[in-house]
Amino acid sequence: DLNGQLHGQHLAKEVVMRTVQEFLQSPRPEKALVLSFHGWSGTGKNFVARMVASHLFRDGLKSECVRVFISLFHFPHRKYVDSYKAQLKKTISETVRFCKQSMFIFDEAEKLHFGLLDAIKPFMSHTKGQVDHQRSIFLFLSNLGGNAINEVALDFWRASRAREEISMELLEEEAPEVCFVLRFVAENDYAHSHLLRENLIDSLVPFLPLEYHHVKLCARDAFLARGLPYTEAALDEVARMMVFVPKEEQLFSAQGCKSVSQRINYFL
Numbered sequence: 325d326l327n328g329q330l331h332g333q334h335l336a337k338e339v340v341m342r343t344v345q346e347f348l349q350s351p352r353p354e355k356a357l358v359l360s361f362h363g364w365s366g367t368g369k370n371f372v373a374r375m376v377a378s379h380l381f382r383d384g385l386k387s388e389c390v391r392v393f394i395s396l397f398h399f400p401h402r403k404y405v406d407s408y409k410a411q412l413k414k415t416i417s418e419t420v421r422f423c424k425q426s427m428f429i430f431d432e433a434e435k436l437h438f439g440l441l442d443a444i445k446p447f448m449s450h451t452k453g454q455v456d457h458q459r460s461i462f463l464f465l466s467n468l469g470g471n472a473i474n475e476v477a478l479d480f481w482r483a484s485r486a487r488e489e490i491s492m493e494l495l496e497e498e499a500p501e502v503c504f505v506l507r508f509v510a511e512n513d514y515a516h517s518h519l520l521r522e523n524l525i526d527s528l529v530p531f532l533p534l535e536y537h538h539v540k541l542c543a544r545d546a547f548l549a550r551g552l553p554y555t556e557a558a559l560d561e562v563a564r565m566m567v568f569v570p571k572e573e574q575l576f577s578a579q580g581c582k583s584v585s586q587r588i589n590y591f592l
Contacts (some may be wrong), residue, residue: 326340326341326372329375329380329545330368330371330372330375331368331534331541331542331581332354332368332532332534332535332536332538333367333368333372333400333531333532333570334487334489334490335490335492335529335530335531335532336358336361336363336368336372336487336529336530336531337530338492339492339527340359340372340376340517343357343359343526343527344357344376344461345578347461352458353449353458353459353460354446354450354464354578355380355449355450355458356448356457356458356459356460356461356462357461357462357518357523357526357527358448358461358462358525358526358531359461359462359464359466359525359527360433360463360464360525360527360528360529361373361463361464361468361529361531362468362469362473362529362530362531363467363469363470363530363532363533364464364467364470364473364474364503364531364533364576364580365467365475365576365577365579365580365582366580366581366582367470367530367531367532367533367534367580367581368531368575368580368581369465369466370465371432373429373463373465373545375464376427377390377427377429380427380461380506381423381425381427388419388422389419389422389423389425389426389427390426390427390428390429390473391416391419391426391427391428391429392429392431393412393428393429393430393431394431394432395430395431395432395433395434395435395436395437395497395531396432396435397503399435399436399440402437403450405437406438406439407439408440408443409439409443410443410460411439412440412443412444413443416428416443416444416447416457416460420447420457420459420460420555423570424459425459425460425461426457426460426461427460427462427463428460428461428462428463428464429460429462430462430463430464430465430538431465431516432465432466433464433466433533434467434468436464442558444462444465445522447460447462447518448460448462448510448524451526453509464525469528469530470531470533471533473530473531473533474533474576476490476495476531477490477576478531478570478573478575478576481510481573482511485500487492487532490531494525495530498506500530505524521531527560533575533576533577534577534580534581535576535577536563536568536577538563538576538577538581539562539577539580539581539584540559540560540563542581542584542585543558543559543562543584543588544559545565546562546585546588547559547582547588549585550588552588552591552592554558554591558588558591560561562584562588565587566578566579566584572590
C-alpha cells in the first residue's frame with residue numbers, strides 16, 4: 325500500500341502509480357514500461373519495487389514472473405560479461421514466454437556493466453509484430469542523483485516551503501539542474517545510457533531524503549509489522565539512533581529508513 329506505507333515520497337508515489345496504471349490499462353502497449361528510481365539509500369526504492377510486485381503478482385517478489393538482479397551479486401566479474409549477457413537474455417526470454425505479465429528489477433543499477441544492455445535493450449524497445457515483452461515492466465534502482473535531489477529538498481526547507489510543493493513540473497521549471505543531473509548521471513555514469521538516448525526510459529523517478537518524522541513513521545510500521553506495542557517515546561528513541569545530515573541542519577536521515585526495523589530489537 326503506497327498510500328499508507330511509503331513515507332515522504334509524494335513524487336515517487338504519483339509518478340509510479342500513474343505510469344503503472346496507464347501501462348496496465350493499455351490494451352496493447354507499444355513497449356515495455358521502463359522506470360528508473362533515483363535517490364539516497366533507504367528512501368524507499370526497493371520498497372516501491374516490492375509493492376509494485378506484490379500488487380501485480382500473488383507471490384510478489386517470489387513469483388516466477390518476477391526477476392531481481394543485484395549488479396555486483398549477479399554480475400560481479402567484468403571478464404564474464406559475455407556469459408552474463410547470454411544468461412540474462414535467456415532468463416528474460418523464458419520469463420516473458422512463460423508469463424503474460426512479467427517484471428524485472430535491477431538493483432544497484434549504476435554498477436551494471438554497460439555491455440549487458442545488449443541483452444536487455446531488445447526487450448524494452450518499440451517493436452512491431454512481437455508483443456511478448458511489451459507487457460513487461462523494468463525497474464532500475466540507483467543511488468545516483470541523490471545529492472542533487474536532496475539539495476532541492478534542503479532549499480525548500482530553508483525557504484520555509486513544504487516539501488509537498490515539490491512537483492515534477494516545478495523541478496523542471498525551478499530546479500532544472502536536478503533533471504539535468506539525473507539525465508547526466510544516467511547518460512555518463514549509468515549503465516543504461518543507451519536507454520535514455522533511445523527514449524526507452526519512460527520516467528526518471530526522484531526519491532526525496534527522509535526527515536525525522538518520516539523515520540518515526542517507519543519505526544511505527546516496523547513495530548506494527550511484528551505485532552508489537554509502541555509509544556511515541558519509543559518511536560522518538562528509534563529516530564534518535566539515526567544519523568542526520570547536513571551537519572548544521574540535522575534534517576535528513578543519512579540512511580533513510582534503512583536499519584530501522586533492526587533497531588527496534590533494542591525494545592524486545
